[in-house]
Amino acid sequence: MTKLLFSLCVLVLTLFVTSLLVGPADIGVMQSLSALFATEQTPVSQVMQQIRLPRAILGVMVGLSLGLAGAALQGLLRNPLAEPGVIGVSAASALGAVLALQTGFAVATSLALPLSALVGAAVAVVLILLLAGRHGSSITLILAGVAISALSTAMTSLVLNLSPNPFAASEIMFWMMGSLADRSFDHVGLVLPVMVVGWLLLLSTVKSLNALSLGEDVASSLGVRLSLTRWSILIGAAAAVGASTAVAGAIGFIGLVVPHVLRRWVGHQPGALLPASALGGAALLLAADIAVRVVLPGKDLKLGVVMAIIGAPLFLHLIIRTRRGQL
Template sequence: MRLSIFLCSLVAVLFLTSLVVGPADTALVPSLRALFFGGEGPLAMVMHEIRLPRALLALMIGGGLGMAGAAMQGYLRNPLAEPGLIGVSGTAALGAVLAIQTGVAGAFLFGLPLAALAGALIGVFAVMLLAGPNGSSLTLILAGIAISALAAALTSLVLNLSPNPFAANEIVFWMMGSLADRSMVHVWIALPFIVMGIALLATLARGLDALTLGEDAAQAMGIGMRGLRLRLVFGTAAVIGASTAVAGAIGFVGLVVPHLLRPLVGAQPGRLLWASTLGGAAMVLTADIAVRLILPSGDLKLGVVTALVGAPLFLHLIYRTRLNSL
C-alpha cells in the first residue's frame, strides 16, 4: 500500500512538473489556470497544444511499457526479458520507416503512426504463426528474435537504398524516440491501443503468480496456458505498437523498471504489474523532463536518455545474475 501511494504521488508530481517545464518559463499556478480555464493568450495554446499532449503521452507510454515488461518477465520467469522480445517494436519501426521513405508520412497526417501500427499488427501475427498455437515460451522467444532480426535487416536495407538523404536523416532521428512536437492527435491515436493492451495484461496477474510454481502446477490450478500467452502477446503488441507509432523507439523501460521494483513487491509477478505501470510512467516522465532541462536549445532524444540510464542498469543486472549462478 505504501509503495502504491508513493508511486502514485511521484507520478502526479512528475506529471505536473512536465506541464510546467519548457522553453517558456512559466509558474505552476498560471500554467494550470491556462490549462483548465483556457483563454486567448499564448500560454493557453502552449499548455493545450504542446505540454499536455507530451505529458499524457509520457504517462501512457511509460505505464504501458512498464506493465508489458513486468508481464513478459513474469511469463518467461526471467528478469532479463523485455517487451521487444516478441519482435513487434521492430516491425512497427519498419512500418514507420517505410512511411517516411515513401513520402506517405508527409502526404498524410496519420500516415506514419498508422503505418507503424500496421507493421506492429503484421509482426504479432507473424510471431504467432511461427510460434504456433501451442508452442512453448522458448518457441515464442525464438520467433520474436527471428522477426526482430528480419525487421532490423529490412530497415537497414531501406536506409542503405534511400536516394533521399533528408528522408534517411529523418528516419534515423525518428528511431531515436521522442515526444517533442506531438499533439493531441497522437494521444488519441495511441490511447485506445495502450488502454486495450494494459487491460489485457492486467488480467494476467493470477496466471503469472501461478507460473512461479511452474507450468504444470499452473495448469493444475486451472490456468489456461494458451489463453495466457495470447493475452500476453496481444497486450504487449498493442502497447509496443502504439508507443512506437507515436514516439519512436524508447528502450529499457520495460526491462529496468520491473527489475528495480521487484524486491519491493515481494517478487510477486501479479503485484509487480501495477507497480511497474506506475514506475514506467515515472521513468518516462522523468526522462522527458531531463530532455528539456539538459539541452533546452538542442534536440536531445528521449530514447537516448532512457538508453543511457537503462544500459548501465542492464549491465549491473547481468553482473548480478552471473554472480548468483556461481
C-alpha cells in the first residue's frame, strides 16, 4: 500500500516536471527549469512562472479532486459507475459556474465562482441520492445521471446563448469538455480553499467507507455514523468537483478510470482507494494535459476529448464484466 502510494507520487512528480517542459514556446530543458526559480523578469521566466507552472499545478489539483471524488462516490453508492462526469455532478457544477459568471455574481467576491459551482454539484449529488437511492441499481443510477447531465448541459447552453457576450456561446464546448489552457495563478488561488476543504472532508471518510463495504448494519455496529459519512462525501465531492469545474470545465471519466485501475492494487478496500485514486487522478490528468499539447499544439484540444477516448473503452469493459456477473 505504501509502496503503491510512493510509486504514484513518483509518477505524479515526473508528469508534473514533464508538463512544465511542454509548450509552444521553444525553451531548452535546463533553461526552463532554471527560469522557474529566476527572480528577474525575463520572457522565459514569465512563461515558466506565470503560464506553465499554474497550468501544471491546476492539473494536479483538478486531477486529485476528480480522482478522490470518484473513489468516494463509488464507495458511498457501492457502485463502480458512480463518477462525477457520468452521474451529472460535473455538468451541474458547470451550470452553477456559468450562472455565476453570466449574472456577474462571480465578480462580487472571489469565492462566488467556486461556491456557485459547489452548489450546482451538491444539488446533483442530492438528486442522485434521491433518485437512485443508496441501494439503487446501476440502471437507476445511470438513468438519473443521464437526466441530470442532459438537463444541466442544456441549461448551460441556454445561459451561454442568452449572454450578451459574442464569445460566450462558442464556449459551450469548454464547459462540456474542459481545458487547462491559459489559466493563471489567479485561478489556482480562487479554487484552492474550496478544494482543500473538499479533500479533507473526503479523506475523513476513509475508515467509514471500509466499514461500509461490509454493509450498513455492520458499519453502524462498528460505530460508523452513516449520516456523517454521507454528508461528508456529499459536501466534499461537491466542493472538489465544483471547484475543479469552475476553472477547468467538466472533465469526465477520471473518477471512473482511476479507481477502476487501482482497485485491485489496494486489495478492494474502498477507503484505501481514496488516497491512491487522488494521486492516480492527478497523474492521469497531467498525462492528458501533456497529450493535448503534444498531439495538437496551438489547437486547444479539449481534455474531455482525450479522457473520453481513454475512458469509453473502459466503460464498455465494465458493462461486459457486469453482464457476465449477472449471468
